[in-house]
Amino acid sequence: MSKDIIVVKNLVKHYKKAEKNAVDGVSFSVKEGEFFALLGPNGAGKTTTISILTTMLNKSSGDVKIAGFDIDKQDSKVRSNIGIIFQNQSLDINLTAEENIRFHATLYGLYPFRPTYGLMPKEYKDRVMELATILGIQDSIFNQIKTFSGGMKRKLEIVRSLMHKPKILFLDEPTSGLDPLSRATLWEYLQDVRKREKTTIFLTTHYLEEAEGADRVCIIDHGKVVANGSPKELRHGAKSLESAYIKIIKDEEK
């Protein structure tokens, strides 16, 4: 029986000047090593939830523990234990791929800062090359980001977010804007990384087929949890998770 790595209890977020709560009493938990998918229509509160869990936004009330740390009192500890792939691309286009990774590594205190790759310690170089090889971007690692395709940028962000060996990887709609082939390969790589690094994955997505492979799916709507279980439980006889999802959301809107 593995332990809970994310515990969310009665989470509420009320934005200033907003009429309703964006997140309205959400509770769920994620086990260590689990692949967890948070689904819901636009405006359901997914990004708000992920922002709070990653310490980017203050909650209004409730309790959240990430990797055993309180998100308010120990936010720095939480940050060093998580990796995040943002919805918007977050690479520095004036830098090379390796520089983006190196700056990340020094910001996370993994290695002392050095102005060139050559001066960095061997462990760093090995780790960069290992991850870049898994994701198939080792040949472009010293190129400027400007020359990268959308899929390659995403892969680079994944390499970067794994540098500090996070216990949990948050992926906020990681494949939006990618073509089907890039999406498919990205997921192969992610599953591979997940097995090797034993990382817990927390995913939000609009592509329901990506959530089919999840261990557990939680669906929220209007800031409330409306379903929570394995994809099989949620399908409940329906032919795919997508049709089950649509039925759940439609029932909710009635």
Add this chain to the structure above:
Amino acid sequence: MTHELNAIFTIAYRDFVKLLRDRSRLLFSLVFPIIFIGVLGGSLQSNLAGAAGYNFLSFIFAGVLGQTLFQSTASGVISLIEDRENDFSQEIFVSPISRYSIIIGKMLGESFVALTQLIGIIIFGIVAGVPIDFFGLIRLLPFFLIACMFGGAFGIFVLSNLKSQRSANQIFPFIMFPQFFLAGVFSPIKSLPPILYILSRIAPMTYVVDLIRSIYFIGDPAYNKIVLFSTGFDLLVVGIYSLVFIVVGTFFFIRNEKNR
């Protein structure tokens, strides 16, 4: 602690690398100084220098040095808000480092950027035939750093009150442009009508421009005509302003970051 120092260097170094790779920004940053010194300085020198009793080219040159350092660092620090909306700084903001390190790193990086621009201005000054006192410039080295840090502090103060890059772009000209005139970057402000007099003595840029001149023109026969206050007084005002800007700015910046 070493972790935070590493983070500060990383953030500062990134700004510097970005400047070197972004040639158009480097060139564009010289446009204003060139107009001020070359065009304004040249025409004022030909027409008004006799009446003023000192060399207008040098007067504007020294003023532009202070103004550029102040303004460039301020606008650089304000770019944190742009970074926060896209780009790499999302990364900076989620990394496990103190928010103070982010601010210090950004101030340091943008100070380097401003000092790089200064080299361009001095070269232009030589080419344009400004009579340059090189000993004066050497004397100024520590004061250049003070001017940068003051600009950075002002930047944080402005930044902490802004919500988005759009509002930053809209408001920045309004808080900078009038200061060019109020601070006397290229026009004497010894005597002014009452309202302008009060505003010019409030404008932070006034003191940084005067600080630079009070050092640069040491030994100049027209010193008392050019310089407004004593170096000590300028430093005092710059110090008080910086302290207030940094304390208030940092407080609101950190508070507003997560409270929405």
